[in-house]
Amino acid sequence: MAQLYFKYGAMGSSKTANALMTRFNYEERGQEALMVKPQIDTRDGEHIVRSRIGLTYPCIYFHEMRAMPERELTRYACIIVDEAQFLSREEIHYLVHLVDDWNIPVICYGLRADFKGELFPGSCELLVMADKIEEVKTICWCGKKATCNARFDEQGRVLKEGAQVVLGANDKYIGLCRRHWMAGDLGPDFDLRGTGD
Numbered sequence: 001m002a003q004l005y006f007k008y009g010a011m012g013s014s015k016t017a018n019a020l021m022t023r024f025n026y027e028e029r030g031q032e033a034l035m036v037k038p039q040i041d042t043r044d045g046e047h048i049v050r051s052r053i054g055l056t057y058p059c060i061y062f063h064e065m066r067a068m069p070e071r072e073l074t075r076y077a078c079i080i081v082d083e084a085q086f087l088s089r090e091e092i093h094y095l096v097h098l099v100d101d102w103n104i105p106v107i108c109y110g111l112r113a114d115f116k117g118e119l120f121p122g123s124c125e126l127l128v129m130a131d132k133i134e135e136v137k138t139i140c141w142c143g144k145k146a147t148c149n150a151r152f153d154e155q156g157r158v159l160k161e162g163a164q165v166v167l168g169a170n171d172k173y174i175g176l177c178r179r180h181w182m183a184g185d186l187g188p189d190f191d192l193r194g195t196g197d
Contacts, residue, residue, distance in 0.1 A: 002105040004095060006084070006126035008112040009136030010146040010175030015109040017051035018136055019082045022107060031077035035059035038086040040165065049082050062091060070102055077105070084108035086165070087122035096129050109136070114164050115151035115173065117181075138175050141187030146175030150186065158184035 009015050019035070026033040035049050039061040043050075050056045062081070065073070073079070079098065081087070087095075087108075098104045108130070112123050119127070127133065140146040151159045151166065151173055158181070166172065174186060 002099045002103045003131035004099045004126075004129060005105075005107040005132045005134065006123075006130035007107065007109050007134045007136050008085075008123060008126075010138055011111070011149045011173040012052070012146070012175045013136045013138035014051065014053070015111075015136050016049060016082055017053055017055055019080050019107070019109045020049060020051055020055045020057055022078075023057060023080055026077050032075065033078040033080050034065065034073070034076040035080050035082070036062055036065050037082045038062050038084075040086050041083045062087065066091075066094060070098070073098065073104055074102055079104055079106045081106065081108045082110070084110035084126060085112070085120035085123045086110070087125075089121055089125045092122055092125035092129055099131075111149060113149065115149050115162075116160055116164070117148060118164070120164070140175065140177035140180055141189070142177060142180060144177040144179070146177055148176050148178055148181035150174050150176045150181050150184075152186060156186055156190060158186065160184075 007015065007018065023033045023035055035057055037049055037059050047058055047060065048056055049059045095106045099106050108126055110123055111120060113119050138146045153159055
């Protein structure tokens with residue numbers, strides 16, 4: 001019986017690398033997995049899923065998957081959705097439909113909360129609807145588990161106001177523990193390239 005999975009983590013927790021490895025595992029066993037992402041995520045070019053460690057794979061956009069006949073989607077052993085936090089409540093319900101009515105496993109990877117500590121709409125709905133929820137862990141500069149996503153400006157100040165969606169990676173965001181996120185402390189070795197060293 002198919003299930004809906006939500007695998008969430010802070011920035012830098014290798015969610016996309018995990019998604020790409022999951023796709024490879026299916027392929028290695030002779031099964032095809034469909035890689036999908038919302039079109040809003042254009043950081044790595046069109047129709048590409050790319051991890052920070054350099055793994056890449058072609059994908060289709062979520063709206064393109066929705067345009068496919070559902071019977072055609074049943075040829076996939078699994079649907080893997082990267083950056084699932086950007087999906088709407090209604091789009092999550094479509095994934096639930098694929099799982100429950102078409103018996104297609106769906107694995108979603110994404111952030112749980114934004115840089116202000118507020119849930120993304122897609123993540124909120126996944127937390128409610130997913131059959132299985134798993135945290136992909138990473139650490140703060142202090143060594144504690146990073147649970148918060150800090151957005152910072154060109155001067156290295158942690159921001160707590162602004163638009164919910166501003167695309168970026170190490171140049172704009174870093175995962176922090178709750179204590180250092182609340183304090184706005186990027187760490188003693190932080191540099192403005194966002195590498196943390």
